[in-house]
Amino acid sequence: MKPLLSLSSLIDRINEWVGRTVYWLILVMVIVSSGNATFRYIFSNSSNAWLEVQWYLFATVFLLCAGYTLLRNEHIRIDVICGRLPRRTQIWIDIVGTIVFLFPMAMLILTLSWPMFMKSFTMMEMSSDAGGLIRWPVKLMIPLGFSLLMLQGASELIKKIAILTGDMADPGDHGHHHHTSADGEAV
Structure with a gap:
């Protein structure tokens, strides 16, 4: 399991670096958008190229930060239901969701x-x-973003399995005090 956890750590570092680098493009996007709007209203002049730059920057941030968002556990999920389930069940839902939905879609x-x-x-x-x-x-x-998302999905899968096997502490438990059953299952 150690080699897989090392691979997971490498993938995490890659997506962390990509995410922290690419999200600065949001500032560039705001500057380009503001500049384009200023030129359009003050000088009655605009350029399709500047509009497309905004679109390209948005697409780049959205696509290349998908893996980073998964790494940070900030993707959309149904916590209203899942949050009430035992932590072990939540981990199994993440594993099944990754295998059945994320991997095939990506x-x-x-x-x-x-x-x-x-x-x-x-x-x-x-x-x-x-x-x-x-x-x-x-x-x-598009292919770069979904490659990074698939890699991060693999990293998350490795970590979830490592948590279930006891090879890794569960960072998602956040110190919540659950009552446990006789077999150690959180209830």
Whole structure:
């Protein structure tokens, strides 16, 4: 289990670095948006390229930070129901959800997006809007983002299994004091 936990730690560090680096693009997005709005209203001048830069930056943040969001446990979940269940059951729900939903969905999107990116790259596809940008860089964000999400899903799966086997402390328990049954199950 130690080699898998080392791999998990490496994946976590990669997504942590990507997330902390890429989320600075939000500031760039605000600056570009403000500048574009200022030019449009003061000088009655605007550019599709600047609008597309905003769109590209948003897509980059959204896609490349998906793995980071999973790492930080800030993705959408139904805590109203799951939060009332024993911690061990919550971990099993995360394991099943990762295997049954996250991996197939991410693999499907990765599989479908790669040829779309390659076609755009080989054609040097340009935006159809006047003054628009080249499209392949933003299309590359789809397979990159879902690759990072799949890797983080694997990392989370490793950690959940390690918690169940006792090879890792449960950071998600947050020191809650649960009553335990005779077999150690939280109730």
